[in-house]
Amino acid sequence: MREKTDELMTEKKREENAMATGETEPKIEPFLGMPPVGDELNEAGNGLGNQGGLQVQGGLESLPESSPPTKPVVQGELVDSGDFNPIIPPPSPSSPATSDRHIGGNHKALSPFSRQGISPRMMRWRRKLNQINELEATLKTEDDLSLRKRSLALRYRAMAGEKLSALLPEGYALVREAGRRALSMRHYDVQMIGGIALFEGCIAEMQTGEGKTLTATLPMYLHSLVGKGAHLATVNDYLAKRDAEWMKPLYEMLGVSVGIIQTPDEQKDRRVAYGCAVTYGTAKEFGFDFLRDRLLLRAQNRLQTEMLGDGGGGFSGGGDEVVMRGMHFCLVDEADSILIDEARTPLIIGSIEDTVRDQIVETYRWASIHAAEFELDEHFEIDDDTKQYELTSRGRQKVRALPKNDLVRTMGLVDLYEYIERSVKVYREFLLDRQYVVRPNEKGIDEIVIVDEFTGRLAEGRKWRDGIHQAIEAKEEIEISVPTGQAARITVQDLFLRFPNLAGMTGTAATSARELRRIYRTPVIRVPTNRPPKRKRLPDRVFGTMLAKYEAVAKEVQQINTEGRPVLIGTRSIDKSVILSRMLTELEIEHQVLNANNVAKEAEIVSAAGGNGKVTVATNMAGRGTDIKLADDVEQLGGMHVICTELHDAARIDRQLIGRCGRQGDRGSYRQYLSLDDDILKSGLGPDKAERLKNKGEVLQGSADKQANLFRKAQRKVERKHFRDRMVLMHHEKERKKMQREIGQDPYLDTPD
Numbered sequence: 021m022r023e024k025t026d027e028l029m030t031e032k033k034r035e036e037n038a039m040a041t042g043e044t045e046p047k048i049e050p051f052l053g054m055p056p057v058g059d060e061l062n063e064a065g066n067g068l069g070n071q072g073g074l075q076v077q078g079g080l081e082s083l084p085e086s087s088p089p090t091k092p093v094v095q096g097e098l099v100d101s102g103d104f105n106p107i108i109p110p111p112s113p114s115s116p117a118t119s120d121r122h123i124g125g126n127h128k129a130l131s132p133f134s135r136q137g138i139s140p141r142m143m144r145w146r147r148k149l150n151q152i153n154e155l156e157a158t159l160k161t162e163d164d165l166s167l168r169k170r171s172l173a174l175r176y177r178a179m180a181g182e183k184l185s186a187l188l189p190e191g192y193a194l195v196r197e198a199g200r201r202a203l204s205m206r207h208y209d210v211q212m213i214g215g216i217a218l219f220e221g222c223i224a225e226m227q228t229g230e231g232k233t234l235t236a237t238l239p240m241y242l243h244s245l246v247g248k249g250a251h252l253a254t255v256n257d258y259l260a261k262r263d264a265e266w267m268k269p270l271y272e273m274l275g276v277s278v279g280i281i282q283t284p285d286e287q288k289d290r291r292v293a294y295g296c297a298v299t300y301g302t303a304k305e306f307g308f309d310f311l312r313d314r315l316l317l318r319a320q321n322r323l324q325t326e327m328l329g330d331g332g333g334g335f336s337g338g339g340d341e342v343v344m345r346g347m348h349f350c351l352v353d354e355a356d357s358i359l360i361d362e363a364r365t366p367l368i369i370g371s372i373e374d375t376v377r378d379q380i381v382e383t384y385r386w387a388s389i390h391a392a393e394f395e396l397d398e399h400f401e402i403d404d405d406t407k408q409y410e411l412t413s414r415g416r417q418k419v420r421a422l423p424k425n426d427l428v429r430t431m432g433l434v435d436l437y438e439y440i441e442r443s444v445k446v447y448r449e450f451l452l453d454r455q456y457v458v459r460p461n462e463k464g465i466d467e468i469v470i471v472d473e474f475t476g477r478l479a480e481g482r483k484w485r486d487g488i489h490q491a492i493e494a495k496e497e498i499e500i501s502v503p504t505g506q507a508a509r510i511t512v513q514d515l516f517l518r519f520p521n522l523a524g525m526t527g528t529a530a531t532s533a534r535e536l537r538r539i540y541r542t543p544v545i546r547v548p549t550n551r552p553p554k555r556k557r558l559p560d561r562v563f564g565t566m567l568a569k570y571e572a573v574a575k576e577v578q579q580i581n582t583e584g585r586p587v588l589i590g591t592r593s594i595d596k597s598v599i600l601s602r603m604l605t606e607l608e609i610e611h612q613v614l615n616a617n618n619v620a621k622e623a624e625i626v627s628a629a630g631g632n633g634k635v636t637v638a639t640n641m642a643g644r645g646t647d648i649k650l651a652d653d654v655e656q657l658g659g660m661h662v663i664c665t666e667l668h669d670a671a672r673i674d675r676q677l678i679g680r681c682g683r684q685g686d687r688g689s690y691r692q693y694l695s696l697d698d699d700i701l702k703s704g705l706g707p708d709k710a711e712r713l714k715n716k717g718e719v720l721q722g723s724a725d726k727q728a729n730l731f732r733k734a735q736r737k738v739e740r741k742h743f744r745d746r747m748v749l750m751h752h753e754k755e756r757k758k759m760q761r762e763i764g765q766d767p768y769l770d771t772p773d
C-alpha cells in the first residue's frame with residue numbers, strides 16, 4: 021500500500037512540476053516556430069521533417085533579422101535538413117511549393133524572431149534566455165573566485181527552499197561562463213534553450229554533434245543545488261566516464277563535485293560517487309544499485325522506514341550501508357535508447373545457487389551437441405511473428421530417441437523439448453563475432469560477451485535471458501553459467517518513473533515521441549541546429565548480393581579516396597567489418613578497422629579518421645560518442661563521406677552513424693547501400709519473402725535500386741514489432757506489481773522466478 025501511494029505521489033509531484041512550468045497536457049511542441057512533430061508521421065515511421073516539417077535552419081545566435089541563406093536542391097542529391105529521413109524523394113522541380121518547403125523557403129513565416137506560431141512557453145523560454153544573456157557581461161568581468169561564491173550563494177538559496185526556476189537565469193549564466201573559461205566552450209543560445217527545456221522535464225531532440233554533453237551541464241548544475249544529487253544516465257560506461265571527465269573542469273569551477281559509476285566499481289567507491297553533487301553512470305548501474313540497496317535495507321529490516329518512496333535512505337553510520345542517496349533528478353542521455361529499447365530488459369539480481377546445477381549443465385551440453393541434427397519443417401517450425409521455435413511431432417519423437425546419460429534422462433520430457441528448441445535457435449541465429457565474442461575474463465576463463473547491436477561495443481556483464489546465454493556457452497564449449505533464481509528485479513522503465521524530475525536528450529526522439537509521452541509524460545522538443553546543416557544525402561544503391569554491394573562500396577571508397585576526403589564505412593557486425601576490410605586490402609586501399617575487437621586503439625583510430633584521405637571501417641562503435649574532427653583542409657574538399665552498408669533494426673542507429681559527418685555545420689555526405697540478402701528483410705518481411713528476394717538477387721544482373729523502399733518498410737515492421745513487445749512487457753509488469761501489492765509483497769524484491 022505504502023509503495024503504491026509513494027509511486028502515485030512521485031507521479032503527482034512530476035505532474036505538479038509540469039503544471040508549475042505551464043505544462044499541463046504533455047504534447048510535442050514546435051520549437052521556436054517549428055511545426056509540431058506529427059504523430060501521424062511517427063506512426064507511419066517516417067520520422068520528422070521534410071514532409072510536414074519546415075526546418076528553421078540556424079540557431080538563435082546565428083539568426084540576425086534576416087533568414088539564413090537557403091541552398092537550392094541539386095538534382096540527384098538530397099540536402100539533409102537534419103531529419104535523416106532517406107525515404108523522402110527529392111522534391112520535384114515542378115512543384116515549387118515542395119522544394120520551397122524542402123529548402124526552408126518558408127522561414128519568414130516561422131522565423132524565431134516573429135511572434136507568429138510561437139507558443140506561450142516558447143515566449144517564456146526566450147524571456148529567460150534574455151535574462152541569462154543580460155547577466156553575461158557582468159559575469160565576464162568577475163574573477164573565478166567570485167563565480168564560485170555566486171555558485172555557493174545559489175546553493176544556500178536552493179537549500180533554503182527557493183524555487184529552482186527562480187535561480188535558473190543566474191545559474192545558467194554561471195554555467196555558461198564556467199564553460200567558456202574552463203573548457204573554452206561557451207554554450208550557444210540554442211544549447212541554453214535546450215537546457216531550459218531539460219530543466220522543465222522535456223526530452224530535447226538535438227541533432228548529432230550539436231553538443232548534448234555541454235548542454236547537459238545546465239540542468240545537472242541547477243538540480244544539484246538542492247543537495248539531493250543529480251544523475252546523468254548514459255548508455256555505457258565509456259560514455260559516462262568520457263562525458264564526466266570532459267565536463268569536470270566546468271563543474272569544479274562552480275564548486276560542484278563529480279562522481280562516476282563504472283561497472284567494476286566496489287560499493288565503497290559507488291557510495292562516494294553517489295555522494296557527489298552530480299553523478300554520471302549507466303542506467304543499468306543505477307538500477308542495480310537501487311536493487312542492491314533495497315535488498316540490503318530489507319535484510320537490515322529498514323525498508324519501511326528508510327527506503328519506501330524515494331528509493332534511498334541517505335547515509336547513517338557503521339556497517340553495510342546503501343550507496344544511493346535518493347532519486348531527485350535524472351537526465352537520460354540517448355533517451356530513446358535507454359527509455360525505450362532498454363526498457364524491455366528487466367534488471368535482475370540473482371539469488372542462491374541451484375541444487376540441480378549439474379543436471380542443467382549436462383542438459384545444455386546434450387542439447388547443443390544434437391542441435392545441428394534438427395531440420396526446419398521436418399523437426400521444428402518457426403513462428404514468423406513471435407520467432408519462437410517449436411518442435412513438430414517428428415521432432416519430439418527424435419528427442420525421445422536421442423541417446424541420453426543418467427543426468428539428462430532424469431530431466432522431464434517437456435523440459436528436454438525446450439532445451440532442444442533453444443539450442444536449435446542458438447545454433448541457427450546466434451553467430452560468433454556477430455552477436456557475441458568469446459573472451460577470457462580477468463581470471464582467464466573464457467566467457468561469452470554480447471556485442472551490443474546498438475552501440476557495437478562489448479556489453480560486459482550483460483546476459484541473454486531465458487537460457488539463451490547458457491545455450492550459447494554450451495555451443496562454444498565453455499563453462500556454463502547456470503542461471504540462478506531471482507532475488508530482485510526492476511525494469512528500466514520503473515526505475516526512471518521513480519525520479520520526480522526526469523528529462524532526456526537524444527538525437528532521434530521524434531520517432532518515439534508518442535511512446536515517450538505516453539509512458540514517461542515527457543514532451544519532446546526539437547532544438548534547432550546552431551549552424552545550418554550542410555550534410556548531403558546521396559541516393560540509395562541496391563544490389564543483388566552482399567558481395568556485389570561490397571564491391572560497389574569498395575569502388576566508391578576508392579573514388580572518394582582519390583579526392584582526399586575521409587570515408588567512414590559502417591557495418592552491422594564484426595565479421596562483416598572484417599570481410600570488407602579484406603576487400604579493401606585486396607584493392608590496396610589503406611584503412612583502419614574499428615570494432616569491439618580492437619577497443620584499445622579506438623582513440624587513436626577516431627582521432628585519425630577525419631584526416632585527409634583516411635578510410636575507416638567500423639561497426640556501430642563509431643556511433644554515439646564518436647566525435648570525428650576533420651583535418652583543416654578536409655572541409656574545403658567536401659568533408660567526410662559516410663557509407664552505411666546495411667540497415668539496422670532501428671532507424672535511429674543508422675542515423676547515429678550518418679551523424680558522424682556534417683557535425684556542427686561542417687560539410688559532409690552519406691549514402692546507404694543495400695542488398696537483397698540483407699538481414700533486415702528477413703526480420704522485417706519474414707523468412708519466405710526474404711528467401712524469394714535473396715534468390716532473385718542471386719540471378720540479378722545490374723542494380724535493384726527500385727527496391728529501396730522495401731528495406732525501409734521492413735525496418736518499420738521490425739520497429740513496430742519491438743514497440744508491441746514493449747507494450748506487452750509494460751502491461752505484464754503493471755499487472756504483476758498490482759497483484760503483488762494487493763497481497764502485501766514488494767514488487768522489486770519478491771520476484772517470481
Ligand SMILES: Nc1ncnc2c1ncn2[C@@H]1O[C@H](COP(=O)(O)OP(=O)(O)OP(=O)(O)O)[C@@H](O)[C@H]1O
Binds near residue numbers: 230
Ligand atoms: N558551445 C560550443 N562551443 C564550441 N564547441 C562546441 C560547443 N558545443 C559543442 N561543441 C563541440 O561539438 C562537438 C560535438 O559535441 P558532442 O559530442 O557533445 O555532441 P553530441 O550532440 O553528443 O553528438 P553525438 O550524439 O553524435 O555524440 C564537440 O567537438 C564539442 O567540442
